[in-house]
Amino acid sequence: MLRSRFTPRASAARVLVLVVVSVFGAAQPASAQQPKPVSFINDVAPILKENCLACHDAKKKSGKYDMTTYDKIRAGGANGDPVAPGKPDASEFHALIVTTEQRRMPPRDKGEAVPKDKAAVIEQWIKEGAKLDAGLDPKADLVKELRVRWKPPVPPKAYPFATIVNALAFTPDGKHLVVGGHHELTVWEIATGKLVKRVYTRAERAYGLEFLPDGKLVVAGGRPGQEGDVRVYDLKAKGKTEGDVEVLDGVNDQAVLVKHLFDVEDSVLCLAITPDGKTLAAGGCDRAVRVFDLSEGVDKAKLTQTVENHADWVLGCALSADGKYLVTAGRDKTAKVWDLKAKESVVTFPEHQNIVYAVAVKADGSAGFSVGADKQVRTWKPNGEGKQVKNAGGHGDDVFKIVANPKQPLLATSSADKTVRLWNPDTLAAGKSLAGLTDYVYTVAFSPDGERVAGGSYDGSVAVWTVKDGALVKAFNASPGFVTKEPEQKKK
Numbered sequence: 001m002l003r004s005r006f007t008p009r010a011s012a013a014r015v016l017v018l019v020v021v022s023v024f025g026a027a028q029p030a031s032a033q034q035p036k037p038v039s040f041i042n043d044v045a046p047i048l049k050e051n052c053l054a055c056h057d058a059k060k061k062s063g064k065y066d067m068t069t070y071d072k073i074r075a076g077g078a079n080g081d082p083v084a085p086g087k088p089d090a091s092e093f094h095a096l097i098v099t100t101e102q103r104r105m106p107p108r109d110k111g112e113a114v115p116k117d118k119a120a121v122i123e124q125w126i127k128e129g130a131k132l133d134a135g136l137d138p139k140a141d142l143v144k145e146l147r148v149r150w151k152p153p154v155p156p157k158a159y160p161f162a163t164i165v166n167a168l169a170f171t172p173d174g175k176h177l178v179v180g181g182h183h184e185l186t187v188w189e190i191a192t193g194k195l196v197k198r199v200y201t202r203a204e205r206a207y208g209l210e211f212l213p214d215g216k217l218v219v220a221g222g223r224p225g226q227e228g229d230v231r232v233y234d235l236k237a238k239g240k241t242e243g244d245v246e247v248l249d250g251v252n253d254q255a256v257l258v259k260h261l262f263d264v265e266d267s268v269l270c271l272a273i274t275p276d277g278k279t280l281a282a283g284g285c286d287r288a289v290r291v292f293d294l295s296e297g298v299d300k301a302k303l304t305q306t307v308e309n310h311a312d313w314v315l316g317c318a319l320s321a322d323g324k325y326l327v328t329a330g331r332d333k334t335a336k337v338w339d340l341k342a343k344e345s346v347v348t349f350p351e352h353q354n355i356v357y358a359v360a361v362k363a364d365g366s367a368g369f370s371v372g373a374d375k376q377v378r379t380w381k382p383n384g385e386g387k388q389v390k391n392a393g394g395h396g397d398d399v400f401k402i403v404a405n406p407k408q409p410l411l412a413t414s415s416a417d418k419t420v421r422l423w424n425p426d427t428l429a430a431g432k433s434l435a436g437l438t439d440y441v442y443t444v445a446f447s448p449d450g451e452r453v454a455g456g457s458y459d460g461s462v463a464v465w466t467v468k469d470g471a472l473v474k475a476f477n478a479s480p481g482f483v484t485k486e487p488e489q490k491k492k
């Protein structure tokens with residue numbers, strides 16, 4: 001379950017399509033004729049990252065050998081520089097990966113041999129003098145350098161696959177839905193279910209979408225296993241028109257991408273902002289939640305603390321309205337409360353005994369709510385011993401998300417059972433079960449006026465209902481140009 005929630009699904013067809021798209025996208029006719037010299041950073045470093053750095057990073061330094069920078073690679077380990085420029089055979093750096101002897105890199109009992117075509121790249125690089133790219137600092141951290149240099153692809157005009165909807169949000173006027181797509185955000189008119197805007201993003205996926213009081217959109221997301229970020233976009237900026245759709249370049253256009261808050265080495269999975277827009281929290285795979293003070297505006301955002309309170313990924317976060325309490329959900333099977341003023345842990349709520357996917361908190365901080373792989377909604381005291389007040393079943397499968405209505409005492413949850421449910425936060429008496437989606441519902445959001453609720457699903461479908469009577473307002477697939485076919489087989 002968790003794999004499908006937070007990592008790419010291993011559908012051969014889907015991977016193939018993406019490969020084809022990116023190959024055509026990157027085709028450069030000029031380079032086809034003459035082989036370019038091997039680039040250390042573009043050609044060699046990715047191979048080292050993939051095959052060597054697990055043991056030769058700054059922490060492990062197996063064989064006293066740290067390979068995190070060019071300088072360190074050339075300094076070598078216990079036996080000195082393993083690279084003899086021009087002579088691959090005399091270079092342990094190459095010889096150890098192609099050898100037929102017992103001592104090989106990676107060590108035979110620890111990993112697969114480096115693929116032949118990759119070993120040939122390293123051989124060629126050494127033959128050509130084992131050079132460093134012009135302009136690259138020999139002391140630059142290679143993993144960071146690769147991340148910075150990586151260029152996101154332009155999203156396909158029409159999706160050959162259904163996007164996984166991990167996050168969605170109503171626009172401040174309540175008329176549109178912003179949905180996380182593939183390297184973009186898509187904006188849909190609710191009344192017609194029509195795509196009106198696309199905003200390209202560096203992040204492959206959005207996991208958290210929150211509007212600031214000034215109408216700018218904060219997005220937490222990333223590229224699984226590679227990078228994660230929180231960036232701020234102005235969706236009102238001017239874009240290009242393509243047919244009926246306006247296209248905004250949130251990768252390069254500074255009028256669209258108005259702020260880059262931070263980036264890390266794996267996905268940022270959750271995002272919370274206080275209603276006054278002054279405090280922002282975002283956490284994810286690095287187990288940390290970064291907290292920013294936005295009281296002087298997002299331009300002058302200040303990182304106030306990095307909370308490392310969970311033993312595993314942080315999957316969900318919420319803030320009390322005054323910005324005092326941070327409530328978090330962890331893959332470590334706990335929900336936790338952190339006092340942001342005192343900078344200390346308040347309580348751990350252990351009752352789920354299984355992955356906790358999401359949390360919510362009563363605006364005044366007097367009640368915590370959490371949901372998880374135990375299929376339960378639980379409410380508990382966020383202070384003292386973290387005592388459970390109540391729990392409620394109802395969902396027939398994992399519960400992925402819980403959100404609080406901004407205007408009335410009402411909670412909404414979304415589940416792998418393909419439904420969204422509404423709950424009274426005080427009694428946890430289940431209100432309506434909202435149907436209309438056709439796959440795991442990963443995310444749910446209320447409209448700013450509190451009168452509507454929207455769910456987004458694994459198969460790209462989204463649905464909007466009215467809270468009052470549970471009536472379905474609109475349902476559509478939020479994958480641009482995708483022609484809905486039989487749902488793909490998936491692994492559970």
Ligand code: HEC
Nearest residue numbers: 051052055062063065076077078079080082092105106110
């Ligand atoms: C699973 C862990 C692991 C991986 C992956 C790995 N190594 Fe090693 N490496 C070691 C260990 C342990 C040693 C020390 C023992 C030895 O020298 O045989 C070592 C030693 C070395 C040395 C000798 C250093 C010295 O000065 O003694 C070189 C060179 C080296 N590795 C290169 C590589 C390269 C290149 C890769 C990737 C293609 C790689 N290693 C991948 C574990 C690993």
